[in-house]
Amino acid sequence: MTTTTGEQARKIAEGLGHSHGFGNEHSSEAVPGALPHGRNAPQRAPLGLYAEQLSGSAFTEPRADNRRSWLYRIRPSAAHPPFARTDNGHLRSAPFTESVPDPNRLRWNPLPEPPAGTDWLAGLWTLGGNGDATQRTGMAVHLYHANSSMESRVFSDADGELLIVPERGGLLVRTELGLLAARPGEVALIPRGVRFRVELLDESARGYVCENYGRPFELPELGPIGANGLANARDFRAPVAAYEDVEGPVEVVNKFCGNLWTATYDHSPLDVVAWHGTHTPYVYDLHTFNVIGTISYDHPDPSIFTVLTSPSDTPGLAGVDFVVFAPRWLVGEDTFRPPYFHRNVMSEYMGLIEGAYDAKAEGFVPGGGSLHNMMSAHGPDRETFDRASAAELKPQKIDDGLAFMFETRWPVTATEQAATADHLQRGYDEVWQGLQRHFRS
Numbered sequence: 001m002t003t004t005t006g007e008q009a010r011k012i013a014e015g016l017g018h019s020h021g022f023g024n025e026h027s028s029e030a031v032p033g034a035l036p037h038g039r040n041a042p043q044r045a046p047l048g049l050y051a052e053q054l055s056g057s058a059f060t061e062p063r064a065d066n067r068r069s070w071l072y073r074i075r076p077s078a079a080h081p082p083f084a085r086t087d088n089g090h091l092r093s094a095p096f097t098e099s100v101p102d103p104n105r106l107r108w109n110p111l112p113e114p115p116a117g118t119d120w121l122a123g124l125w126t127l128g129g130n131g132d133a134t135q136r137t138g139m140a141v142h143l144y145h146a147n148s149s150m151e152s153r154v155f156s157d158a159d160g161e162l163l164i165v166p167e168r169g170g171l172l173v174r175t176e177l178g179l180l181a182a183r184p185g186e187v188a189l190i191p192r193g194v195r196f197r198v199e200l201l202d203e204s205a206r207g208y209v210c211e212n213y214g215r216p217f218e219l220p221e222l223g224p225i226g227a228n229g230l231a232n233a234r235d236f237r238a239p240v241a242a243y244e245d246v247e248g249p250v251e252v253v254n255k256f257c258g259n260l261w262t263a264t265y266d267h268s269p270l271d272v273v274a275w276h277g278t279h280t281p282y283v284y285d286l287h288t289f290n291v292i293g294t295i296s297y298d299h300p301d302p303s304i305f306t307v308l309t310s311p312s313d314t315p316g317l318a319g320v321d322f323v324v325f326a327p328r329w330l331v332g333e334d335t336f337r338p339p340y341f342h343r344n345v346m347s348e349y350m351g352l353i354e355g356a357y358d359a360k361a362e363g364f365v366p367g368g369g370s371l372h373n374m375m376s377a378h379g380p381d382r383e384t385f386d387r388a389s390a391a392e393l394k395p396q397k398i399d400d401g402l403a404f405m406f407e408t409r410w411p412v413t414a415t416e417q418a419a420t421a422d423h424l425q426r427g428y429d430e431v432w433q434g435l436q437r438h439f440r441s
């Protein structure tokens with residue numbers, strides 16, 4: 001199996017080709033003639049390859065929701081030995097029953113340094129989540145901290161898709177459908193069931209993962225915004241086909257109904273020579289997000305910053321939204337400009353990729369995160385409130401931070417390791433202490 005050094009991985013990452021457009025019917029072949037034309041499953045697939053369909057939605061779901069790809073590979077996926085249970089490490093899964101849901105506002109510092117030799121998979125650490133992986137509902141929040149590339153092993157998640165949000169260090173993600181590079185400020189979306197291996201572009205890598213058990217992420221409707229705006233479909237990059245023709249032991253780790261299972265193959269399963277379809281990984285640069293906000297007064301709800309949404313059966317009610325607070329101008333007149341005080345039926349996990357967030361003066365740091373569960377009261381801290389209430393309202397550029405939110409319809413129950421972690425901040429409530437009464441009757 002190919003394992004690269006950081007420098008080799010960086011060179012590969014710089015030269016990657018892409019196929020643009022979220023939700024497109026992409027197609028790609030690493031060897032000319034490998035992709036059949038006019039049919040998906042010819043009697044004999046080209047070049048002696050095996051044809052195999054990978055379904056990310058039920059066969060019968062509407063066209064707009066249907067996700068599937070046809071893979072043309074050296075060996076069919078069915079040719080594998082039995083899987084056996086392996087240790088889950090710090091990975092946990094829904095339903096989350098280790099702790100009781102906590103109404104308190106919680107905030108964490110970044111994950112501590114892991115032991116040397118920790119790869120991306122071993123470095124996954126679950127903060128919490130909701131729903132039930134076996135019912136394909138809900139989501140989980142994971143963090144990762146790794147200092148080693150995955151070597152001779154690949155991972156796939158039958159429980160959901162993975163939205164990877166690097167915060168420190170770039171990743172080279174080798175998937176069945178090709179290679180993607182995701183650096184801090186970019187996100188990678190790995191569909192349910194797609195096998196992949198993560199190599200590091202730098203000494204170490206740290207970041208966040210939203211595991212979405214529910215319907216696949218899609219772009220939000222734009223309504224009166226019109227035909228353009230927010231995350232534009234053309235800015236999502238799918239990989240082009242790239243394959244490994246490698247004989248030799250490769251560990252394949254499969255997350256299935258909350259547990260990790262492992263099998264040792266006699267070849268690399270990243271052996272797809274050509275493919276076409278809609279069930280494909282993507283990478284997206286958050287700096288290309290078209291931020292929309294007020295040009296008069298107040299500001300829209302933060303849903304205006306939604307990059308991707310996983311819809312539920314109830315219109316407008318997401319299983320989980322991925323929301324980004326990207327650099328933007330604030331121009332609202334007679335307006336309290338930072339995010340307002342509120343209580344929300346949805347539950348909010350927030351993380352910080354770089355810089356600072358305009359509602360928190362301190363304590364919310366890159367690599368850390370906060371959890372404001374259903375109906376918990378939150379908003380600007382005292383220092384931010386005092387400053388913003390007195391600020392001169394000239395046009396102001398917020399350009400030193402990149403924060404994001406996983407906003408979900410159900411409360412997020414923290415894992416035991418998150419609820420008792422040394423890096424859980426004690427005394428987070430204090431940021432709202434000292435907000436003075438100003439009422440005059």
Ligand SMILES: [Fe+2]
Nearest residue numbers: 344348372378
């Ligand atoms: Fe909020």
